Amino acid sequence: MRRLGIHSFVWTAGQSQDGLEYALDKAAEHGYRMIEFAYLKPEKFDLDRLAKKAQENDIEIVVTMGLPATADVSSTDRAIVAKGTALLADAVKAVRDIGGIRLGGILYSMHGKYDAMPTEDGWMNSAGAIAATADVAKDSGVEIVLEVVNRFESNLLNTTAQGLKFIEDTGRDDVYLHLDTFHMNIEEASPAAAIRMAGDKCRYFHFNENYRGYLGTGTIDFPSIFAALVDIGYDDRDVVFESFSSAIVDEALSRVCGIWRDTWDDNNPLAAHARQFIEQRWAEAKMQRTINAKA
Secondary structure (H helix, E strand, O other): OOOEEEEHHHOOOOOOHHHHHHHHHHHHHOOOOEEEEEOOOOOOOOHHHHHHHHHHOOOEEEEEEEEOHHHOOOOOOHHHHHHHHHHHHHHHHHHHHOOOOEEEEEEEEEOOOOOOOOOHHHHHHHHHHHHHHHHHHHHHOOEEEEEOOOOOOOOOOOOHHHHHHHHHHHOOOOEEEEEEHHHHHHHOOOHHHHHHHHHHHEEEEEEOOOOOOOOOOOOOOHHHHHHHHHHOOHHHOEEEEOOOEOOEOOHHHHHHHOOOOOOOOOHHHHHHHHHHHHHHHHHHHHHHHHHHHHO
16 A cells, blocks of 8 residues: 555544644554545635645645535536536645645535435436546546445445446546445445456545444454455555544534444544554555465
């Protein structure tokens, strides 16, 4: 892996400037070299100050977000699609202005549970909006990655295969996938096979436990996932530890993701454990691949 990062929601609900700066300091204290923020509204935060704090801590910034129903680019309502496309363009510019390198998450639809199947027109509206966003991102030096999520958080991209087809329909070669062990554990028959299917198109990766708590304490088959990442040559790409608990919660995220309980109550040992777990399992997977190659 190139850089190991941590989601800011491990440290703060993300509603204040001080909270985000605290998250940057804590990430650096624990040896992380990247932090993931939720969508940063320029009118709410001092992006220049955050950029300076990140540089002081030698930390790269990634921003992820989901769209509200009123800006759902997978809608068949042209006005809603236009609003969503404008919101995505603004988000790219905010990432640029904070000195960030990547915009990811559920950029292609509303973040939330739908009550109907996606339509072909909605799919293509979304693909067009993402293509337009990629144009803005190219000019801004920002990478676009689309997070494949479970059925309760979008009806559009639930599997890696769908994500690859969607990217093809954007007509862009600079849009990539953002995979997450929590979501793959729900939707993929084999998360390891999905990683291998994604190959070079996977440019961003979330490590989560199935219940959003301590890595290695739930049901996710991490050895097979690390092996798959090593197999696709993921060493030069970024990974992030993500975990949510009602101990530290963003109200909107709590509603849409159902964060109703404490999966942990002390973020310091959680962050220390996650870093050690990921680095150790990564090294073990690389060593095993070397052993297999010599056998």
